[in-house]
Amino acid sequence: MGILHYNKSDLPFNDSMLRSWENDGFLIINNFYSDLECETLKNQANYLVKNFDYQNHQSVFNTNKQNKVKDDYFLESGDKIRFFFEENSFKENGELTNDIEFLINKIGHAMHDLDPIFINFSHKKELDDIAKGIKINNPLLVQSMYIFKQPRIGGEVICHQDSTFLYTIPDSVVGFWIAIEDANIENGCMWADRGGHKEPLRKLFKRKNNILEMETIDKTPFKELTTPLEVDKGTLILLHGRLPHYSTHNKSLKSRHAYTMHVINGEYTYPSFNWLQRPANFPFKGFIN
Template sequence: MTILTSEQLEQWRDDGYLVLPGFYSEQDTQEMLDRAQQLCIDFKIEGHPLTTFKTEADGEHVGDDYFLGSNDKIRYFLEPSALSPATPTTPAKLLVPPSQSINKIGHALAPLDSIFHKHTLSSSRITQLAKELGEHESPRVLQSMIICKQPRIGGVVPCHNDSTFLYTDPPSAIGCWIALEDCTPDNGCLSFLPGSHKLSRTASRFVRAQGGGTTFEAVPGIEPNEEKWDEMPGWRQAPCKAGTLVLIHGSVMHKSPPNTSDKSRLIYTFHMIEGGKGVIFDEKNWLQPTQDMPFPALF
């Protein structure tokens, strides 16, 4: 079973991302979509800390214990615009039904949920794809999650690269991004700056702050890029049909617009990092494995 052609491998190396339409069958895609929608329906707001997920590439970012302790759990993170602003006398309240308030669900779907385990860790196609890429000797799977992009309130994801948030030394992150519904410019499809993975440097990383919460920390010895990536020419949108898998190099710059449509844009995504010798994933990273649940090996 061969998945990638030589032309696709060349495109991956040149562009830093690769769109694979029809990677998942219609039946498998529907199974994942049904499960994602059921998880949204099952969400109960009672007792939830109202943790929102902010997508700024720098500055304020989520960092409470609910977020930081999510490696071995399935947790819900809310869309900021789904809540009314809190005041000293009035707590924040949901402005939409709970099932429509969710930004993402994660970060241990692949290990803990039988449907997403089936289509990730138990998928022979995913294993074969990772082997054909040849980027990892011993890939570890982490940060598996559903991202919802709710109708009319799904927020913008600014220009960023994934190695900033899943830092290894040297950088090794690769994302697998699966469309569970059709992704269009109106409901928040991805955009990429092709070839930027060859030029961008992971000069800062998203870490646990010493006093609690999270922050961005400079990577020693790496000078930051002066380029304003978001303003550079050559960006390409990547609209795709449900069942498409998009491979994302950890250093390629990408983004997505807000969902201004009346249609949701549910996707499932997980990342791989090198788990073999010579690559360091340290205790500073915001997402940490536990003794009972280390990052699972794909092969």
């Protein structure tokens, strides 16, 4: 059976959506954001990139290299707006290999609380209603990422579960992923399989003395995923924190921009080993407060 696509006009959140979510571990809602909202966010992301002074901040994001990492620029980005490059973005002399807007892998991780356009896009009553519909009683936004998946060079995101990176006790993280451009097999859409969230959590990404280390907690290998989540611009996809998913290298000539917010249940404990920490005077907020 194919995958279900709901539409924004099917909201408010209903029992059929809840059943899909509980069975599949993901939920697709087409047309959640308008073309204008997507274009406005894309323009703002490009504006931020063009105004980024990269001279002292040449941090590369590569999900194949997360076993033991020391990267203070990344580690301190939980309450900031920071920029991460694709591999091979720099020449030996430190100059860029192309214009900066074609080299950034992603921006993270607090635009949802710091940038007016991103704040407007991220804080919505409908998102709060959906979060509560999937039983996150006190939804808190912990991180946001704007992912460019650049034409030709946009790197793969290897198979992972989001609870690995943002853990609560018990685990509760959910990804709210939005296609800012059409996403398909050619330009590196995400892949996941229905019911994958029923499998165990495999790894925890832990901060230990400001070094990031991947710890294996369950050795069950990931199955080969067979379902491309091809969606149009404006689509919202919810991803359960234990759902294995990945996206491939973008070999096409078309970018595949996406914006993703990760939400936890604020009723649960957020351990100090999570890489992303906020200072006490800048706490996580919900969708509507």
